[in-house]
Amino acid sequence: MSGEGEHQLEILLTKEQIQQRVAELGEKISRDYAGVEELIMVAVLRGSVYFAVDLSRRLSIPFTLDFIGISSYGATAYPLGVVRITKDLDFSITHKHVFLVEDIVDTGLTLNYLIKNLKTRNPQSLRVCTFLDLPGRRIVDVPVDYRGFEIPDCFVVGYGLDYQERYRNLEEVAVLKKRIRQQKTQIPTDFSG
Amino acid sequence: MAVITISRQFGSGGEEVARLVAEKKRYLLVNKAMILENLRSYGISDDFDQFDEKNIRNIDRAEYRELEKKRRHYLKTIHNFIYDLAIRENLVILGRGGQVLFKDFPPALHVKIIAPLKCRLRTVCKSYGLDEAVAARLIEEKDRDRQDYLRQIFGYDWLDLDLYHLVINTGIFGLEEAALLIVNAAKVKEETGNVLNSLPDAKIQEQNFTVSQVQDAKGNAPSFAHPSEEEFAKMLDFYQIKWLYEPKTFPLEWDSEGNITVAFAPDFYLPEQDLYVELTTQKQKLVWKKNKKIRRLREIYPHVKIKIIYGRDYRGLLQKYGIEEKGE
Structure with a gap:
């Protein structure tokens, strides 16, 4: 698989592998939450949207879908560099079962903040489902109850994950690599002088 | 959400103007009473009188360090509180460095309320039942506190006009008229988009945010x-x-x-x-x-x-x- 410009994409997870795993997760989660009333599925914007939508189609239990967005380090213009909620939940999660859907858990910094924030709202329970897990990059320990795939330490894009807002819409997950420019020696074929 | 920040000279009627603007726009007014009420849940309301729009001065070095530590915590909490509030509510923020906190927030409208000393003396004497000499001292002290606060916390000059979209002299306009001017300015800004830019990059480089260290x-x-x-x-x-x-x-x-x-x-x-x-x-x-x-x-x-x-x-x-x- 090729990329554009300076980058090259190498497929790590195919569309079929992803869909099969999402179906398995959907079945497991449906079993685990069977009989639970008032389940709220909280998808973390924006990366997890693709996963959350596919996963939600595989759930056979009733649930309410909600979204939460938080600012990312390096992207804040405020003088105080502190993470902020950019889109809060529309529904109250107090005394309800919450199922948090992430695209990727690597350092655990974002998830650690989200868990702390959501727990202050007193949910009945809180579980985490991530599409990808990179335990090799973990800085802080965070609980992950369901994971799609555990992957090695690399920079991945696709299926919601982006690089500078690109590649989210790939149906596969690919490793983003810097393209090695091949120095081609131009051999002149036309000697006119 | 929308944010209107109002900075004011003491005795210029800025508090009343902010209240009127909040009422007309149906925005949440973030003033002394509102902050104090909310800070109780953070357990730092006792620090309010000591640090609210005040400078630390005239204390020894060891005491300063201790106080500065407390103040940093206080400021971090209050600024986080205001930022979080701004995500959910339309706000009119009175003082507290709002013009710097939301300096790079394009939808914000920053207003400064000023008035000639004579007018301010008259207002303060009447409002607090003071004689002119005491009122003059109070004005001087309050203005210096606010000026030092902005310089010490954010590295900005309180009277730096680049910080404001609008400066209103309540020695000329009444408080009701000032509020109407602000409401209209906010409307114009909303309709025309954010054509006004923030400060030049060089200025941003110079700023010294004590609290962001x-x-x-x-x-x-x-x-x-x-x-x-x-x-x-x-x-x-x-x-x-x-x-x-x-x-x-x-x-x-x-x-x-x-x-x-x-x-x-x-x-x-x-x-x-x-x-x-x-x-x-x-x-x-x-x-x-x-x-x-x-x-x-x-x-x-x-x-x-x-x-x-x-x-x-x-x-x-x-x-x-x-x-x-x-x-x-």
Whole structure:
């Protein structure tokens, strides 16, 4: 698989592998939450949207879908560099079962903040489902109850994950690599002088 | 959400103008009473009188350090509170450095209310039942406090007109008229978009945010040995993870007389995680010495949790957050 410009994409997870795993997760989660009333599925914007939508189609239990967005380090213009909620939940999660859907858990910094924030709202329970897990990059320990795939330490894009807002819409997950420019020696074929 | 910040000279009627604007726009008014009420839940309402729009002065060095630590915590809490509020509500923010806190927030409208001293004296005498001499002292003191506050906390001159979209003289306009002017200005700004730009880049470079200095969990601002450590500390701060910089040195080897010959001080300690973090940006082939020390540390202190972030991990973090690596 090729990329554009300076980058090259190498497929790590195919569309079929992803869909099969999402179906398995959907079945497991449906079993685990069977009989639970008032389940709220909280998808973390924006990366997890693709996963959350596919996963939600595989759930056979009733649930309410909600979204939460938080600012990312390096992207804040405020003088105080502190993470902020950019889109809060529309529904109250107090005394309800919450199922948090992430695209990727690597350092655990974002998830650690989200868990702390959501727990202050007193949910009945809180579980985490991530599409990808990179335990090799973990800085802080965070609980992950369901994971799609555990992957090695690399920079991945696709299926919601982006690089500078690109590649989210790939149906596969690919490793983003810097393209090695091949120095081609131009051999002149036309000697006119 | 929309934000209107109102800065005011003492006695210019800025408080009343802010109240009228909030009423007309149906925005939430963030003033002294509102902040005080909400800070009770943060357990820092006792600090309000001491730090609200005030400068720290006339105290000895040790006391200053202690107070400064408390003040940083107070300011961080209040600024976070205001930022979080702005995500959910339309606000009229009276004072408290709102014009700097939301300086780079394009939809914000920043207003300064001023009035000639004569008018302010008249207002203060009438409002507080003071004679003119006492009122003059009070005005001078209050204005100086607010001016020093903005300079000390944000590094800005209170009277720097670049900070404001609109300056209204209530010696000319009445309070009701001033409020109408602001409401109309907000309307014009909403309709025409944000054509006004923030301050030039050079100015931004100059600013000195006391409260945004990297501080550890005890409120100290350590001197980092490498820019990567400071960047990492900022990352932890961003995600509200408490940290301490090199708080502990672990002896690793001793000579025959029991003197420590080799020791190791991990860069960070994260108290909530009970975790030490060592950050190294050295090339992989050069980290063997450090790895050896960490292996030894794990042997001698098996209960100590330590995580190493190697150069490639650190560069991965920077790539993730779209940050360029800083040099030595």
